[in-house]
Amino acid sequence: MRQIQRLALNTLLLTAASFLMQGVGVVFQVYLTSRIGPEGIGLWQLTLSVYTLAVTVAISGVRFAATRLVAEELGLGCHRGARTAMVRCLGYAGIFGCGAALLLWMTAPALAAQWIGDPRCALGLRVLALGLPCLSLGAAFGGYFTAVQRVLRAASAQALEQLVRIAVTVALLGSAVSGDLEYACAAVAAGSMAGEVCSLGALWFLYLVDVRRYNRPGAPPRRMTRRLLSTALPVAFSAYARTLLSTIQHLLIPWGLRKSGASSHGALASYGIIHGMVFPLVFFPAALLTALAELLVPELTRCQVAGRRDRVDHMVSRVFYLGLLFSFGTAGLVWGFSGELGRIVYNSPQASGYLRTLAPLIPVMYMDMLTDGMLKGLGQQMASMRYNIVDSLCSVILVFLLLPRFAIGGYLFTVWFTEVLNFALSVGKLLRVSGLRISLWGSILRPAGCIASAVLLCPVLTRWVNLSVSLSGGILALRMALALVLYLLLLVLTGGLTREDASWFRGILPGERKSRPAPAHRGERPF
Numbered sequence: 001m002r003q004i005q006r007l008a009l010n011t012l013l014l015t016a017a018s019f020l021m022q023g024v025g026v027v028f029q030v031y032l033t034s035r036i037g038p039e040g041i042g043l044w045q046l047t048l049s050v051y052t053l054a055v056t057v058a059i060s061g062v063r064f065a066a067t068r069l070v071a072e073e074l075g076l077g078c079h080r081g082a083r084t085a086m087v088r089c090l091g092y093a094g095i096f097g098c099g100a101a102l103l104l105w106m107t108a109p110a111l112a113a114q115w116i117g118d119p120r121c122a123l124g125l126r127v128l129a130l131g132l133p134c135l136s137l138g139a140a141f142g143g144y145f146t147a148v149q150r151v152l153r154a155a156s157a158q159a160l161e162q163l164v165r166i167a168v169t170v171a172l173l174g175s176a177v178s179g180d181l182e183y184a185c186a187a188v189a190a191g192s193m194a195g196e197v198c199s200l201g202a203l204w205f206l207y208l209v210d211v212r213r214y215n216r217p218g219a220p221p222r223r224m225t226r227r228l229l230s231t232a233l234p235v236a237f238s239a240y241a242r243t244l245l246s247t248i249q250h251l252l253i254p255w256g257l258r259k260s261g262a263s264s265h266g267a268l269a270s271y272g273i274i275h276g277m278v279f280p281l282v283f284f285p286a287a288l289l290t291a292l293a294e295l296l297v298p299e300l301t302r303c304q305v306a307g308r309r310d311r312v313d314h315m316v317s318r319v320f321y322l323g324l325l326f327s328f329g330t331a332g333l334v335w336g337f338s339g340e341l342g343r344i345v346y347n348s349p350q351a352s353g354y355l356r357t358l359a360p361l362i363p364v365m366y367m368d369m370l371t372d373g374m375l376k377g378l379g380q381q382m383a384s385m386r387y388n389i390v391d392s393l394c395s396v397i398l399v400f401l402l403l404p405r406f407a408i409g410g411y412l413f414t415v416w417f418t419e420v421l422n423f424a425l426s427v428g429k430l431l432r433v434s435g436l437r438i439s440l441w442g443s444i445l446r447p448a449g450c451i452a453s454a455v456l457l458c459p460v461l462t463r464w465v466n467l468s469v470s471l472s473g474g475i476l477a478l479r480m481a482l483a484l485v486l487y488l489l490l491l492v493l494t495g496g497l498t499r500e501d502a503s504w505f506r507g508i509l510p511g512e513r514k515s516r517p518a519p520a521h522r523g524e525r526p527f
Helices: 002-059 062-075 079-116 119-129 132-147 151-173 181-213 224-259 264-282 284-305 309-336 338-346 349-377 381-406 408-433 440-461 473-494 499-508
Strands: none
Touching: 002 079, 002 119, 002 132, 002 151, 002 181, 002 224, 002 264, 002 284, 002 338, 062 079, 062 132, 062 224, 062 284, 079 119, 079 132, 079 181, 079 224, 119 181, 132 151, 132 181, 132 284, 151 181, 224 264, 224 381, 224 408, 264 284, 264 338, 264 349, 264 408, 284 309, 284 349, 309 338, 309 349, 309 440, 309 473, 338 349, 338 473, 349 381, 349 408, 381 408, 440 473
16 A cells, blocks of 8 residues: 555656646747747647657657666665666667757758758757757656656656746747747747756756665676667657657648648648647646556556556556546536637637537547556557557548548547547557456446536536626636536546545545555446
């Protein structure tokens, strides 16, 4: 139970930090939208689509490798092995980070002109290339802090990175000429690069302080370099394939929109609204599940190495069920208040429409992230990568075929189809490798019905609110909070949340001393 308490505490800490940083990020995105416009956001997103490929090469699976190797060594009580694993991972990260930076710097003009189709992106790509070595080394340190469950330290470095990035970007954009999108993209890139440098300095210092705890002598670890390569390289090659396909997909979106009859300005603006405005808002609440998915990797790895299959099955079942409740609740809130969210956050009716279209997909997207984390913790990372590659390949094909004919509707269909496909493959694998069980009523119909009822009841209970103030942020927050309370109440009344769930939740809180042995899985009440 102490391990579960630590997992819960770390999840809460990482979630709070993620919510704070993503909240700041959304505010910053609103600032960028007002400063450079939807077309500038679209151009920056295209720059990022190519930069993401360079990031994938720079990281090359080192974060996951650091997490898994350090967790394995500590699970076996080998402190020396954990330190050796980090030395190998840092060397690996340095080689790939510097190689990716050099490659991006040299090819930036050609990538901007031939891949993106807009030479204005070249300067931004070269500025971003300077931060790739720092990003790669930082990924290795991030994997270490995840493995040793010191997530607050890593989160503090990420917060520093966010603050530096925003400060540098705002300062540089303040001197930009209105309409100069090339300089604007370079300014945002400079902010990102400066943030990576400062984050690496903080992570390196925190690592040197923390690693002194692991000084217990022991037998030298065996075949560490071979284990590193066998863990990182398969993940890296799979990530290369997926990211390349994803980059092609993103570059095809403005092309397809132009083929459908939209102007270059309109195509970039539509692309920027979806990827630069709607998706950040959709994934903002996912900070909880993102943190949990990351922390589950070392926890499940330790249980698997120790041969505790009952513990693995129980953890997977509990986390999956609670993740479903959270995902359906979020989807209902986004769907029910999409109009107000789009107008208040971005002052964009188009953003509101896209939010309403994508809201029912939120449970699929959120649970796919959580399922991927559990598969990686169970050593099934290659299966997860295969499914992601299939997802990306289907996306490229559908974008190429549908966008010239159906414009943005074709892209929205592509998002729906590929997300459902990926999740179906991933959850099918999880069902085969764990004791997870899913019921149609408990997993889907009950939470969906509860959140739908809560959202529909909310306007009835808030009729006293004056229409003239109904679009203020405070009133919107109160309405969403009321809908959330109604959702939880309906779950309790319908048996979706029971005393058993409350007892288990109290048991994982750090201050709880007494706890009962956990059952092997949710056998008493299949969900």
